Amino acid sequence: MNRIESRRRRSHHGFTLIELLVVIAIIAILIALLLPAVQQAREAARRTQCRNNLKQLGLALHNYIDVNSVFPMGLSDTVWGNAEITGDGWAWGAAILPYLDQAGLFNQFNFNTNPYNCITCGAAPTGNQALIATPLAAFNCPSDVRPSVAANNPGNAATGKGTNATALSSYMGSAGPFDGTPCAQNGTVPVAEARNIGLFRVNSALSFRDITDGSSNVFAVGEVRYIPNGVDATNAAYGSDRQFIYGHVTTGGGPKCDNNGVNNNGMHNHVRWTRHKLNGPLTNAGTLERAFHSNHVGGAHFLMGDGSVRFVSENIDHTSTNFVVGPPSNVNGPYGTYQRLAGINDGQIVSDF
């Protein structure tokens, strides 16, 4: 009797509607918990890839040094102004191509003309103008969401002084702690200005013996992200969308190393400075076009001179110190850790960062 009754009760027992709803709600909450974790795992994977690319650039730079005894120049620009001169306008990114398994591309470039030069300019560019549209995975950080190419002076594409497609980069060389004038005029020749005490400079190639601060204590290459030009709350321009792998020219046909504005071509297309904050605010005052920045939460990766890759916090000690011409100049400090890391011979101690 008892057994029969219990069997009957069991066969009638089911979940009530409320119980089912609660179970579904809990499952929904658990899924909601999991989804952000999946997104974070994706970003972690992208960050790893980004870091690996930087390491590859480091190996390429060191292989370059093994062959040439020096680091590549930041930018070649041999005549003051923006005149079109043989072989001007090429950046460090083009120099290390053979060491990134891109010897084929390197050999096709004609370094006897400017980077935008085309043999038959027009609808279908040829020569350098076609080749500089080649995006390279080694220069692409997956976290840096951007187009692979960008138009540059497109109205002058037919004359070889502009292009409809320039390959963009996520990695810029380090040119020093002060982001003012990137080069100075010495007669007719541009030379690195006194404040440019970073590893990549105009027309000069440095070697390890120049890095008196110790190669593990100085930045070689850092991350940038594509920031479309816009205006901030005070109607002032900001942005960082001219980040080119191979080189640049201006509408005059040559490079112009002393340009460093938002809407300019210049040194800042290939190298950056640490005067302004890492991952700074989207304002004119943040001077994003000359600074390092990334899409990673909390900082960005930097390749050090010794080939190691470090993640630098955006809250690193930083004084945003401007260059004082002097005498006495403040090229040897005092300034904060972030700027010290960019100077290769500032003589200031870098504690752990």
Added chain:
Amino acid sequence: MHGSSLFFLVASVVTIGFVSGCGSRGGPPLGMVTGTVTLNGEPVSGVNVVFVPEDQGSPSYGGTDENGVYRLMFNQKRAGAELGTHHVLIENREPETDDSGKPIDDTPIVKIPKKYQQPGELTADVGSGRNNIDFDLEADTKQSSNATRTASK
């Protein structure tokens, strides 16, 4: 049956509590900073304001609008500046130039005297919560070179 549904309800409430309770923002504590920059009593538009912590820390940036009002940003998401004493730099904004390096806009820019663009002349204390910090600058031609600063919380 009542007992089990009650258990489910309690479990779900606890779970929701855990989900909504675990949120934290990275970075140091900040105080919100706004204010007005004037030069000889006139509001200055189009200059950049930089707060650099006197001790170790990371700077905040802002620019003045047409009324000379600035609002500091610490990074892309967070407004404000680190707590404590700051060196304040007030810098001329560089003119926007075209490809050849010529300025696009010909409207004259108010020149901030050099001393305000270097650390040492201006300081400010940032406390937690809202800070209203005004800067009254004096042009170089005048005899007295000390800027007066009024700070109120």
